[in-house]
Amino acid sequence: MEFRQLQYFVKVARKQHVTQAAEELHVAQSAVSRQIHQLEEELGVQLFVQKGRNLQLTPVGRLFLSRVETILTDLERAVGELHEFLDPELGEIRIGFPHSLGISLLPTVVAEFRKSHPNVRFRLRQGTYASLIKDVVDGKVDLSFISPFPENHDQVSGELLLSEELYAILPPGHMLAEYQMITLDQLKDESFVMFSELYSLRRIVMDACKKAGFTPRIEFEGEETDTIRGLVAAGMGVSLLPEMALTESSPLMPAKVRVSDPQVTRTIGLIRRGGGEKLPLVAEMFRRFLIDFFQSK
Template identity: 70%
Template structure:
């Protein structure tokens, strides 16, 4: 069975006439008839029956036609995706990121990239740390921002693009709310509002508290930075958030204070599959991001 036979079959099915199909295909009528006959012989069924001067699909021909339409549509889509893969100024970039980066960083870098490449499309997928790793490995996304950066992982590769400091956030009426800097130890008697288990910021805050000499007492848990900020602003406890998660998105806001000791930071990395070549449009976006964050690319892979 040849692809040409499927194209000829579908055109005859649409026109219900061999001559008209041949005219649209710009081939001889005999060539179309021959290909249809060969297809029917190979399948062992009649795909068409004569109805006056026209041809009509048989019952099995109708079934076969639906499948052929789907096959050819998928094939056209695949060809288009290949062309997009090879075009750095068009196509679609599939990118994953944690929720905390969706407030400011992702909109900023995408807007900056689209000023240079306005025809590129983006598909976004938010997720927690293990979900983002899985999405990269399963090719659900081409690239993913992730925090913390996975220093040792056999199947993903990438670069640290940013190291960000975490600040303490406090209820507006907290005794330390007016301070410029505090030591984390000063919050040892406070109750904490932390991210739920599975979110990468939770262990960062937990280990920072242990380093400061205490185990945090958890009052509430949340799954979004807006929730954490809102609970703290409402006086439900204190917490630590990255700088880029401090952008105001609602009227009720906590106070935020720098931490002098210990310094609490998180790494943000940009990862991709280690054993797979990125589409050119995704490669272009990756190169743009490395320069955007002030990194220098080597001629050899950084991985």
């Protein structure tokens, strides 16, 4: 069994298509097919079945994929740690983040860090609350921004970086759009544009509405702050978004109004794998930088 075979197998499993996998690997399609066939022969099992134009993992293929991904991740991390031991300034930081922090916070801190460490590379992995925790636990990232910050979790540890206020966003012509501040129950009869259930911001908004005495009527769902913001600006409903997601300007922007009673906030933290495991040197440098960066704000 060769390392190259495992790489090809993982790529085909992710793309579910030999041609697309070959294109990303920059090799001939026949080479990928040959390596997969040889791997199946050596293992004595069928890893894929044809389904239309795509390939689908068999049950044993799914089991094998989970093990191979762990092996490749550990090997990749070992190579990275070796390079970082020789020179942390040439290392790579693998960091996860939720979409809402990718608009301004992540680019800001990465740019600031690279002023002092210009040769450090970043590998970014976007995800939802649950997937980001899993990525940290599985070792797919060294660190992850997360919101809300998990105060007590048996598999990850970390630091609370900041709390951020959520604002009501309204169509520009809405009767409350010119107010300086509103109470949340003033929106109880409105249609809401909400994040899907995979996203922690949805739970924060739902809990706040419940505290205000109502259950929001959800008209539209989305998975990105840009989508939520655009739908509200187009008059499809109202929503609540973090201030950080409202810094960007575009031709179609909703009105932004502060909310009281209850004030709605979210926590943002940085997590790493628990159990006292040491971070790679370059990741530890970045962690300490982030703590100092947010403490100085």
